[in-house]
Structure formats: structure tokens, C-alpha cells
Amino acid sequence: MQPAAHAPSWYAASANPHAPFPSLEGDRRCDVLVVGAGFTGLSAALHLAERGYDVTVLEANRVGWGASGRNGGQIVTGFNRTVGEIAGWVGREDARKLWDMNEESKALLADRVARHNIDCDLxxxxxxxxxxxxxxxxxxxxxxxxxxxxxxxxxxxxxxxxxxxxxxxxxxxxxxxxxxxxLHPLNYALGLAEAARQAGAHIFEGAKVTRLEDGATPTAVTERGRVTADHVILAANAYLDPIHPEADRLARSRIMxxxxxxxxxxxxxxxxxxxxxxxxxxxxxxxxxxxxxxxxxxxxxxxxxxxxxxxxxxxxxxxxxxxxxxxxxxxxxxxxxxxxxxxxxxxTINRTPHFGRIAPNIYFAQGYSGHGVALTGLAGKLMAEAVAGTAERFDVFSRIPHQPFPGGRLLRMPALVLAMSWYRLRDML
Known part of the structure; x- marks a missing residue:
């Protein structure tokens, strides 16, 4: 598969020089497979590779091709909901933990930029x-x-x-x-990719996953190869394709x-x-x-x-x-x-991030709702912790309740348009 070029943005025009990553040819076996080379996937790959795991990253197009390379580049404190609202869903203790981890996400970003000398105009x-x-x-x-x-x-x-x-x-x-x-989001993504590569992660571009087979050792199928792993991290966010029935039910249905x-x-x-x-x-x-x-x-x-x-x-x-x-x-x-x-x-419906599992060894993080520049890095770190056997912090996020968008695949978009029309009117008043 020929990977698509980056969107014709100022970010792409001002990207730091970088060599393309190879395409996947044939079959591979690894400890952890990451699907998606945006902030979430690259952060997970970097943390896991630093822990000594054999990590493979499959990206359908180019590193940072999706939202990670096109967004507003704004690092924002907190969530899209108040801590008080979140406490009503998960309790005050977990809400406080979520706030503290959000603060950690900004410190983590700054640390990555400094430690790996990422030139991204932070x-x-x-x-x-x-x-x-x-x-x-x-x-x-x-x-x-x-x-x-x-x-x-x-x-x-x-x-x-x-x-x-x-x-x-x-x-x-x-x-x-x-x-x-x-920051400059595409240059940050490229810097994370280079840091992950130097830590030992194997990154492949133009490697679109068409099917995910679960089990004790899940296997991702692409046009030119297959990757089998002990653990899988789904990090495609808004660009997650229907590659697995349970991913479609638990993940894709809960984001728009x-x-x-x-x-x-x-x-x-x-x-x-x-x-x-x-x-x-x-x-x-x-x-x-x-x-x-x-x-x-x-x-x-x-x-x-x-x-x-x-x-x-x-x-x-x-x-x-x-x-x-x-x-x-x-x-x-x-x-x-x-x-x-x-x-x-x-x-997501409640505008907070959605973390979870579709199987004991298949994790996902998505739905950052405009707060993803920093939170994505934390998501990668928490999924790396979970793979390593310490899932307590990941599970705090997974306790945030998320519902599927009403109306199913056909009606959820018109329903959202009606809701957003109300909010637009409210903005004008």
C-alpha cells in the first residue's frame, strides 16, 4: 500500500527533515503491536521500548498523518469537563487522580521534548x-x-x-x-518517532491493518504481511477502521x-x-x-x-x-x-477520554475531545504500564462511563448536527 502524504498544511511545509520509515513485508513476531503512529501510539512504543519490550508500530500512512500532525498545537490544562462533573461519575478520589495525571501529562511532554531534544517550538x-x-x-x-x-x-x-x-x-x-x-505538532510526532526508533521500536509506514485476529497471541493482517504479538495497542483514534467486531462495538461506536x-x-x-x-x-x-x-x-x-x-x-x-x-x-x-x-x-458524548480493553491483551485509548496534545502521551505511558502488569492508573481512566452515540452508524451524525446547532445558537446569544 502506498502511504498517503501529509495534509498540505503549514506543519507539513515546515516539518523537520526526516527519512520515511520502511513498509512492512512478510510476517513478524513481537511482544507488543501498536496500531497507529500518532502521539498515542508513538508514546506507547517509546515507553515500552525503554522498558525492553520488542515493539512493532504499524501506520497506514505516514508518522503523524492523522490528528497528531494537523491539530492546533495547543497544550491545555484539565479536561473538557470540570473535575466536579467527573467526580459525579467516578467519585472524588478518582476525579482527583485524573486531575493529577492530567498535570503529569504536561510534565511528561516537556520531559520528552527536553530529553530527546525534539525541535518542536514548545x-x-x-x-x-x-x-x-x-x-x-x-x-x-x-x-x-x-x-x-x-x-x-x-x-x-x-x-x-x-x-x-x-x-x-x-x-x-x-x-x-x-x-x-x-508546539509544532507534526515535528513533535516526528521527534517521538525518532526517539522510539532509537529506543528499539520498529516502525512501519504504509502498513494499513485490515483485520485483527484476537486470542492469546493476536495477529494484525496487512496487505503485505502479518504481525503477531502478545499484546496489542489500538491508537488510531478518529481513524480507527472496522478491523475487529469488538473494537467496533466498544471503541468506534463511542467516538464521533x-x-x-x-x-x-x-x-x-x-x-x-x-x-x-x-x-x-x-x-x-x-x-x-x-x-x-x-x-x-x-x-x-x-x-x-x-x-x-x-x-x-x-x-x-x-x-x-x-x-x-x-x-x-x-x-x-x-x-x-x-x-x-x-x-x-x-x-465522546461526555467529552472526556475513553480508555479501555476489547480483550485482556488488547488496549485502546481515544476520544480526547480537543485535549489530546498532552493527554495522548499519558495514554501511551499508561498502556505501557498496563502491558507491564501495572494497570491501576489505566483503570482509573477506564472507569469514566462512556455511552455509544445514539442513532447507530446512520443516525448519530444528524443527531450530533442538531445538538451542535443548539450550542452554536447558544454561543451567539
């Missing part, structure tokens, strides 16, 4: 912006919960303070989080692939760019259907916010995102758009 500092009074109340509630949990890296911003960090007159307040940040889109302007120059975001931080508003953006290292505006709930890219997405960006930054009304790209992320 920077810290993040602004959550309020556009209306309701948003201010939400941010104050978020800050109060952070303080209760002992998180001391966030503070509230009044209108003047937020506009000194982000030159957008629409913002009426904000939250400054020095513990969140940004949602298309998200970004644009990159022409280089703006240092002075012009820093007039727009003087703090050079990652920024997002807190609409349910949010807008997010940041400056690239060559001083382009990277702006995301479009969404779609089908496999088809909406027409003229570059112009739609340009209009939205110009609403926030009128100075960019005439800026040239050099890149527009998109891809699928996986969301």
Missing part, C-alpha cells in the same frame, strides 16, 4: 478569552476549581489585561494559564470523528505579528464551538475554528476562516492565506 503560556459576561462567570468558576485543586499557574485577566496580551477588542476578560502552551480546520496566513513579520498577540501565547475563546489561534515561528497567524460533521470538507473553508479571523483582527482582512487544511479529531 512554548508555555495560554489565554482563555471571554467574549461575554457568561464567559467571565465560567472562567471564574474554572479558576476557583483550579485553586481548590492547588493549581497555582492561572490567574484572572480583566478586560484591559487580556487586551494587553491579545489585541482583540471583542474580549472582555480572560484566564492566563502559564501551565498550558503550544469531527472535522476541524485551520488556516495559516502569509508571514506577517515580527512587529506586525506581535502587535496582534503581544504575549506570543496560544489563545482560545470558550465558545462551545471555539476559535483558537497562535503565531508560528515564522510569524504567520495559525487560526483554527471551522468544524464539520461529515467526511466532506465544507466549501470555501479558507474564506470562512479568514472572515472569522478578520472579525477578531481587522488588520488581517487583507492578509494572504497560504495554507488551509483539516482533519478528524475524535469526540
Amino acid at each position: 512554548r508555555w503560556g495560554y489565554v482563555l478569552a471571554a467574549m461575554k459576561r457568561r464567559h467571565i462567570l465560567d472562567l471564574r468558576g474554572m479558576l476557583a476549581e483550579m485553586e481548590t485543586l492547588g493549581y497555582g499557574q492561572a490567574r484572572y485577566l480583566n478586560r484591559g489585561e487580556v487586551q494587553r496580551l491579545v489585541a482583540c477588542e471583542e474580549y472582555v476578560g480572560g484566564l492566563l494559564d502559564s501551565g498550558s502552551g503550544q 470523528p469531527v472535522g476541524t480546520y485551520m488556516i495559516a496566513t502569509e508571514p506577517l513579520g515580527e512587529e506586525r505579528a506581535l502587535k496582534l498577540i503581544p504575549g506570543d501565547m496560544a489563545v482560545a475563546d470558550i465558545n462551545f464551538v471555539l476559535n483558537y489561534y497562535r503565531l508560528s515561528r515564522d510569524r504567520r497567524m495559525l487560526f483554527g475554528g471551522g468544524v464539520a460533521y461529515s467526511a466532506m470538507t465544507p466549501p470555501a473553508m479558507d474564506r470562512r476562516l479568514h472572515r472569522t479571523m478578520a472579525r477578531f483582527f481587522p488588520d488581517l482582512k487583507d492578509a494572504r492565506i497560504d495554507y488551509c487544511w483539516g482533519g478528524n479529531v475524535a469526540i
Whole structure:
């Protein structure tokens, strides 16, 4: 199988030099098979290889081809639900453990970048912006919960303070989080892959798994070979194909692939760019259907916010995102758009990550719901721990309750579109 090229993004255009990985030819035997070479799979492979396991990674296309190489590159504190809400599902003790592990995920990311010298433009500092009074109340509630949990890296911003960090007159307040940040996601994925390779993992590109046979030693079947292992980790997230009936029932039915889109302007120059975001931080508003953006290292505006709930890219997405960006930054009304790209992320009904097993020796992690840049690395670490015989921390995540999307495969998308239309209307009010 010929692997597909990366999406035509600024990330792909500015990727660090890297040689392709080989394709799979023939049969292999290993300790652990990882399906998917994004953040989750590469992190799992790296942790396992460092523990001495013989690891094989099969990627249908290129390393970082899916969401890991296309996302907004924003590292975000917490989950898409409050710790209080999560405590209502799993209890206060487990909710606290989940918060602590989320914090660990950011430290783990920073450690990987430093230890393996990954050139991915990692920077810290993040602004959550309020556009209306309701948003201010939400941010104050978020800050109060952070303080209760002992998180001391966030503070509230009044209108003047937020506009000194982000030159957008629409913002009426904000939250400054020095513990969140940004990076170049594709370069981070490529760095993880190289670190895993150096640790001894075997990575194959263009190796799409068409069938997974379970049992004491599961076997993955590809077009040109088979891999048999003692353990399997499914890390394809929104791009998980129907390769196994139980995976389809327990995993794919509980996530919805949602298309998200970004644009990159022409280089703006240092002075012009820093007039727009003087703090050079990652920024997002807190609409349910949010807008997010940041400056690239060559001083382009990277702006995301479009969404779609089908496999088809909406027409003229570059112009739609340009209009939205110009609403926030009128100075960019005439800026040239050099890149527009998109891809699928996986969301769950309750917007929290979904970890679990489809068999005692087959693990999966998915549905990060917009918080995957850091959490994916933790997921890989926890699955590596579980393979090694210590599954307590993985099982805390697996206790978060997840339901399949209603309506089955045919009706779940229209149902989601109706729900999201309500939230869009709420954002506008």
C-alpha cells in the first residue's frame, strides 16, 4: 500500500527533515503491536521500548498523518469537563487522580521534548478569552476549581489585561494559564518517532491493518504481511477502521470523528505579528464551538475554528476562516492565506477520554475531545504500564462511563448536527 502524504498544511511545509520509515513485508513476531503512529501510539512504543519490550508500530500512512500532525498545537490544562462533573461519575478520589495525571501529562511532554531534544517550538503560556459576561462567570468558576485543586499557574485577566496580551477588542476578560502552551505538532510526532526508533521500536509506514485476529497471541493482517504479538495497542483514534467486531462495538461506536480546520496566513513579520498577540501565547475563546489561534515561528497567524460533521470538507473553508479571523483582527482582512487544511479529531458524548480493553491483551485509548496534545502521551505511558502488569492508573481512566452515540452508524451524525446547532445558537446569544 502506498502511504498517503501529509495534509498540505503549514506543519507539513515546515516539518523537520526526516527519512520515511520502511513498509512492512512478510510476517513478524513481537511482544507488543501498536496500531497507529500518532502521539498515542508513538508514546506507547517509546515507553515500552525503554522498558525492553520488542515493539512493532504499524501506520497506514505516514508518522503523524492523522490528528497528531494537523491539530492546533495547543497544550491545555484539565479536561473538557470540570473535575466536579467527573467526580459525579467516578467519585472524588478518582476525579482527583485524573486531575493529577492530567498535570503529569504536561510534565511528561516537556520531559520528552527536553530529553530527546525534539525541535518542536514548545512554548508555555495560554489565554482563555471571554467574549461575554457568561464567559467571565465560567472562567471564574474554572479558576476557583483550579485553586481548590492547588493549581497555582492561572490567574484572572480583566478586560484591559487580556487586551494587553491579545489585541482583540471583542474580549472582555480572560484566564492566563502559564501551565498550558503550544508546539509544532507534526515535528513533535516526528521527534517521538525518532526517539522510539532509537529506543528499539520498529516502525512501519504504509502498513494499513485490515483485520485483527484476537486470542492469546493476536495477529494484525496487512496487505503485505502479518504481525503477531502478545499484546496489542489500538491508537488510531478518529481513524480507527472496522478491523475487529469488538473494537467496533466498544471503541468506534463511542467516538464521533469531527472535522476541524485551520488556516495559516502569509508571514506577517515580527512587529506586525506581535502587535496582534503581544504575549506570543496560544489563545482560545470558550465558545462551545471555539476559535483558537497562535503565531508560528515564522510569524504567520495559525487560526483554527471551522468544524464539520461529515467526511466532506465544507466549501470555501479558507474564506470562512479568514472572515472569522478578520472579525477578531481587522488588520488581517487583507492578509494572504497560504495554507488551509483539516482533519478528524475524535469526540465522546461526555467529552472526556475513553480508555479501555476489547480483550485482556488488547488496549485502546481515544476520544480526547480537543485535549489530546498532552493527554495522548499519558495514554501511551499508561498502556505501557498496563502491558507491564501495572494497570491501576489505566483503570482509573477506564472507569469514566462512556455511552455509544445514539442513532447507530446512520443516525448519530444528524443527531450530533442538531445538538451542535443548539450550542452554536447558544454561543451567539
